[in-house]
Amino acid sequence: MTGFVTSLLTDHKPADDVSARALMGLSPRNEDGGDLRQLQLAPLRGKGKLRLWMGIGMALVAAFTMVTRLPWGLAGGWLTTALLFSLWSSRSFAVLPLGDPKLSSASIFRLCHRHALYSALLWSAPFWFEGVSPTLGHVLSLWPIALLMMLTLAMVAHSLPLACALFILPVSLSAAAALVLAGAPQLAVIALVAGLLLCGFCVRFAQNHIRFRRAEETLHEKTETVSLLLREFEETSADWLWQTDNSRRLVHVSPRLAFAFGASPDALEGMPLLQALAGDAWETGDFPKSLHDLAERLKRRESFSNLIVPVTIGGKPHWWELSASPRLDDQSKFLGFRGVGSDVTEQRASAEQIARMARFDNLTGLPNRLSLHEDLGRALAHAQGMKARCALMMIDLDRFKAVNDTLGHPIGDQLLAQVATRLKSLMGSDMTCGRLGGDEFAVVLHDVSSAAEAEAIAHRIIAVLSRPYVVDNHQLFVGASIGYAMGPHDGATVETLTRNADLALYKSKDKGGNVVAPYVASLHAQAEERRVMEQELRGALERREFELYYQPVVTAEDGTLNGFEALIRWNNQTLGNVSPARFIPLAEDSRLIAPIGEWVLRNACAEAMRWPSNLKVAINVSAEQLTDPNFASLVVSALAQSGLPPQRLEIEVTESVFLRDGGGAAQLLDQLIALGIRLSLDDFGTGYSSLGYLRKTQFSTIKVDRTFVVGAAKGHTESIAIIRAVVALADSLGMATTAEGAETEREVETIRSLGCSNIQGYYYGRPMPAGEVLTLFRAPEPRSSAAA
Structure with missing residues (x-):
């Protein structure tokens, strides 16, 4: 607003000069239209009395001058004529609207010119009252008066240069002619030049007057505009x-x-x-x-x-x-x-609200990642300056995703809010807690005496966060994994300390949850090893580094071979033989499990077609694969491409698949069952609520974990009771049971006595390449209970 007003008052160009022809009314009518005549006539407004008294005064002076040289009658007659003309002229202009923009000024403009010419004739006459041979003294006595009259008129009527010229030029010419006849031609030239110069000055004065008046009007208009704008600004x-x-x-x-x-x-x-x-x-x-x-x-x-x-x-x-x-x-x-x-x-x-939102978590009200990093920077600076210690704890909730997926995000959000409340209740004056995102929190300890003190605080946090929660009538149990790093020993910058605390958190999560893990230098080597493994894993399929091994599954009653479980192996030229226990979790984390799982599925189905038609092939499927809604289409494609009947394919899953997407996995498994594919529940009894999954999904086989097999062979009553319960449950639901990990004859006999349907383990055969499997069919040999 201020800048606009300023531009209105300053950003204008000076008015251009008006041509002399336009000022004198000699130019075409459309050359300079508009307000020019009104601007020329405006200075005459209100000056009628001045012009009247000027005319009367100058006439009296001239008459007194002439009376000494001319007869009284002649001088008196001229004076009378001059006075009457002044009165008549003043009266004529008194009733006119000089300079009124609402009325036409052309007639007034012409009237001024006529009166100027009449006045010029009146003032030119006295130079010839002595005849055609006037005396020099008579002319010189009248010339100063006439010159004064011309100057006065130029000052009063300078805006009308033609009117001034119509008076000045005749009077100057008359005086010059009289001086020539009086024998003074040099003075005549001076009189004529004076008249011409005075006319030129009148034109110039008129141009300056018009330019000034136009600039004044422009400024006045802009000032009015500014006033209107400011008034409107104030009102609206x-x-x-x-x-x-x-x-x-x-x-x-x-x-x-x-x-x-x-x-x-x-x-x-x-x-x-x-x-x-x-x-x-x-x-x-x-x-x-x-x-x-x-x-x-x-x-x-x-x-x-x-x-x-x-x-x-x-x-x-x-x-x-x-x-x-x-x-x-x-x-x-x-x-x-x-x-x-x-x-x-x-x-x-x-x-301020936006700034707060940028620095605090909306759900929990805790400081966010940005605020925590700033606070950690201050803690590090203080620790370095005072030769003290600080610490950063990274906290990740255990089993939170299961809550989120099964009960929904609103329940998960309420749970996070309660976690934040408990966490804040543990904070002292030199501690700051915040939420990094998702179910990950952090605590900054500004002044901590030792790593032992930091670890004690971490254990206290785990104990408080692990107590039961009640959210919308649901009793929920979650734990916490904590990794911490000490500053400035474990990192002198915010980035370094954060990275090292994150490495420690990763280690604590690997240990199974509810664990506190400090940062140690060896974690860098493990992280680097993981990075290299992931890099190599990304190109393993293209380099054809994967191979499928097959482990036999036999009937418990007589040891008859009834199928194989396909197990993937990875032989990398840099890392060597890598255990599936190491690279499968990495493949799941890096989202590489889907292409690897598709490769396993297609190759296992194709290889099974080379076996006798009564043998099945079992394939382990990751929970990550079952989150893909197109997985059922992939299975159909693999069966169609290989020609394998659906009943010869068995999909093995663990209970974790039911904790990933709240019902989506169960629906996908139902689609597979509808195709005639067999389902096997692996690691039964080691998870969270297996009975519920058995009720929801029609599994064909339940696999008993090796830990129970070993326990039962050693006579542990708990393991024996669990296996008997599983067998009874499976029989009542029309399901088979497969005992995993049987390695000794005692274990095999124990499993048979407990009623398991099938046995899988090293006792009957280790995992073998596809070529070795085919040799079993080319040269079959009778198998006994003692065969290895």
């Missing part, structure tokens, strides 16, 4: 204008400004601006820093813009944004300040 805008004098006191207080202050204009008029802004703090002098800044700018008389100052109005805090510039007069004298202000309280509150 939420902002307001303010102004001070050279003593920094408020002047010309508008109603809107008074309303903003909550006072009357009279009460604010003359009050120092700083006093009005400071309110009650004016007496104590306890001003905010921004008011001190404003005072300095006012003192230095410098412009300022968008300066935010606090104001208390009616006991409520407000924030105003002020901008102003100093006012100077034509002599650059300081007059005060003029500016604009607005109430930005709501905008500032919004900005």
Whole structure:
């Protein structure tokens, strides 16, 4: 707004000069139309009496001069004529609307020219009252009076150069002619030149007058526009204008400004601006820093813009944004300040809310990652300066994803809020907790004496976070894994300490949860090994480094071969033979399990077609694969491509698949069952709620984990009871049971005695390549119970 007003007042071009022909009315009518005639006639308005008394006075002076040389009658007759002409001319112009833009001025313009010509004839006559041979003394006595008359007319009517010329030129020519006849040609030339110069000056004066008047009108129009804009701004805008004098006191207080202050204009008029802004703090002098800044700018008389100052109005805090510039007069004298202000309280509150949202977690109200990193930076700086220690703990909730997937995100969010509340209750004055995202939290210990103290705090956090939670009538159990790093010993920068604490957290999660793990240097080597393994794993399929091995599954009653379980092996040229226990979890984390699993599925189905038709092939499927809704289509494609009947394919899953996506895996497994594919539940009894899964999904086989097999062979009653219960449950549901990991004859006999349907283990055969499997069919040999 201020810039627009300034541009209106300053960004204009000077008026161009008007041509002499246009001023004298000699140009075509359309060359310079508009207000030119009104501007020329306007200076004559209100000067009728001046012209009358000037004409009468000059006529009397001329008559008194002539009476000494001419007869009284001639001089008196001329005087009478001059006086009557002056009265008549004055009366003629008195009733005319000189310079009125609403009326046509062409006739008035012509009238001025006629009166000028009549006056020229009247004042030219006295030079010839002595005849065609006038005396030099007579001419010289009249010439100064005539010259004075010409000068006076040029000053009064300079805006009408043609009228001036119609008077000056005839009088000058008459005087010059009389001087020539009186024997003074040199004086005649001077008189003629004087007349011409005076006419030229009248034209120039008229041009300057028109240019000045036009510039004045332009400025007046822009000033009016500015006034209208400012008036509209005051009436319609939420902002307001303010102004001070050279003593920094408020002047010309508008109603809107008074309303903003909550006072009357009279009460604010003359009050120092700083006093009005400071309110009650004016007496104590306890001003905010921004008011001190404003005072300095006012003192230095410098412009300022968008300066935010606090104001208390009616006991409520407000924030105003002020901008102003100093006012100077034509002599650059300081007059005060003029500016604009607005109430930005709501905008500032919004900005503060946005800033808070950028630094705090919306769900839990805890500091977010940005705030924690800043706090950790301060803790590190203090520890380095004071030769002390600090610590960063990374916390990851155990089993949280199962809650989120089975009960939904709203329940998960409420659980996270309760976790945050418990975490905050443990914080001391030198501790800060925050949420990094998801189910991951962190704690910054500003001053910790030793790693043992940090570990004790971590165990206390785990104990508190592991207590049961109640959310919407659901009793929930989650634990916590914690990894921590000590600063500055384990990292002198925020990035280094955060990375090392994260490595420690990864180690604690690998240990199974509810574990505290400190950072040790060897974790870097493990992380590097993991990075290299992932890099190699990404190209393993293209390099054909994977191979399928097959482990026999036999009937428990007579040891008859009834199928194989396909097991993947990885032989890398850099890492050598890598155990599936190492690379399968990595493949799941890096989302490489889907292409690897597809390769296993297609190759196992194709290889099974080379076996006798009564043998099945079992394939382990990761929970990550079952989250893909297209997995059923992939299985159908693999069966169609290989020609393997669906009943010869068995899909083995673990209970973890039911914890991934809240029902999606069960629906996909139902689709596979509908195709005729057999399902096997692996590692039964080691998970969370297997009975519930058996009720929901029609498994064909339950696999008993090796731990129970070993326990039962050693006579452990718990293991024996579990296997008997599983066998009884499977029989009642029409399912088979397969005991895993049978390696000795005692274990095999124990499994048979407990009623398991099938046996799998080293006793009957280790996993073997596809070529060795085919040799079993080419050269079959009778198998006994003691065969290896």
